[in-house]
Amino acid sequence: MISVNDAILKSVERTKQGTIHQTTLKDVNRGFLTEDFISDIDLPSFNNSAMDGYALLYSDYQNGRREFDLIGEIQAGDTNIYELNSGQAYRIFTGAPTPLNCDLVIMQEHVNQTQNGILIDEENAKAGQNIRLIGEQVKKGDLALKKGAELTPAAVGYLASLGATSINTIIQPSITVVSTGNELVSIGSELKFGQIYESNSYGIVSELKKCGFNDVSSEKLNDNYEETFNKIRQLIEFSDYVILTGGISVGDYDFVGKALKELEVEEVFYKVKQKPGKPLFFGRKGYCHIYALPGNPAAALSCLNVYVKSSLRKFLGCIDPLPNFIPIKANNDFHKKGNRAQFLKAKVDNGAVTILEGQGSNMMHTFAIANALVYMNENNTSISKGDQVSCLLL
Structure with a gap:
């Protein structure tokens, strides 16, 4: 019997990373970067205002000037280039490019309108205040995201802001969830004495989809050795992951373990010194990863969250796939x-x-x-x- 820590490590160490492919940014669905992403641009690519206000020269403000001539306005998206002379100010809006020599933006709440311009009533302004500087997030040629970074919605948005149109990721694994047991009845069927509704596949598939996996299907098997053997053999041929529940213990009708042995699935580990989920199996055959989880639903979900998801993160290229x-x-x-x-x-x-x-x-x-x-x-x-x-x- 293997320890929990060893089982987690073996789940990760014996996982084969999936196939790299290029995907358009709009089609990214979670996953991890497979290579460092170097920025082609500065972000931001121009100095711009952090809020609605008034752009002016700090040297004027520092010398005690508080009244300024208002000479125009600059909106977000304006592609013209502006400069300031002493005593001048521009009305400016959030995200708009600041005049080339501007080094101070006063927020509009601290400005009063006069007949010919504006009057500043802020006394502690600092040079560079309320200005987002060119390249302050990332500079052209710098590392923007490291290999292995998780492609969260925020990360995808960040890459889009850098102009990325496509990136290299891992093709999502094909996953088949198989529930076994004569006692299992499909939802919607009549429930007879001694039977229970099959629920493991619903919980497991739901968890996998919550994690962003879409290529997930499920099947149900009776406790029949020939049926079990043939179905697992078939699934191993086209699935990256086969996740079985039930039939892995030592009962007279637990045929999963026997079938895996006959199919010459390499046993990475079997039985973990834990509760729940002692009869947990992980093995490999070719490119397929096979997990046989206990049939009890709570045990199956526990093992899924601790072991299977760690393996799946490694498959997708995560640098640190261990459970957190x-x-x-x-x-x-x-x-x-x-x-x-x-x-x-x-x-x-x-x-x-x-x-x-x-x-x-x-x-x-x-x-x-x-x-x-x-x-x-x-x-x-x-x-x-x-x-x-x-x-x-x-």
Whole structure:
């Protein structure tokens, strides 16, 4: 049995990065930069006003002048070039280019209109005030974004402001989620005694789509070895990821493990010293990554968030794909039984985390309101209110 830390590391180390392709900026959907992005322009590319106000010479202001002749206005998008003479001012608007020799913009709230111009009533103005300088965000030829930077909406907008039309990213992985079990019934079907609605694929697919993965499909299998073997063999041929739930333990009708062995899937690890999710499998065959998660829904989602998503981030080119555990103060006590590491369903609110009731691997009613997992390592047996705990935000 492998430790949690080793399983996370192996999930990342044994993940093969996907194929690089060029994509137009408007089609970017998350992902990570596969190379450094060097700016072709200064940003901003000209000095411009940070607010609506009046552009003037600081030397006039510094020498005590407060009355100025108003000689015109400059709007955002104006492509003309302006200069100031002593005693002159331009009405200027946010984003508009400042006159070439302008080194002070007074915000309009500190200016009064006179018969022939304006009167400044601000006494502590500084040189360069309210002016965005050319290249203050990034200069032409400088590194704008590093390789591995996440392509968040803000990052895409930043690249657009630099004039990028296309960038190199990783083609999104094709992912198939497979739920197994004779007891599973599709939503909308009649539920008979001894049956349950199949829910794992819904939770997993929803989480993957929330993370920006679109090439995701799902299937359901009965506990039949031949059907299981043939379907997994087929999926391995065209999927980058196959995520199975159920059938990976040691029961008489758990056929997933047997099928993976017969298909000669390389076992990277099987069984993790954790709760929930001890019977977790990760393997590789060719370019396909295969995860077999426990069938209990809460265990499956925990493993997805800790292990599978780390692997997917590595696949997409993330430089630091490991799960981001952060310290947060505990709101209540908890005592752990046994010597396995544990992931606890929890809720973060107002800077503290509350460990929820109902920690069973099948209990989804608590996972439905959780927004975090609290991690307790093998050696940690209890949490007291006020302790700093390791928390993974969901």
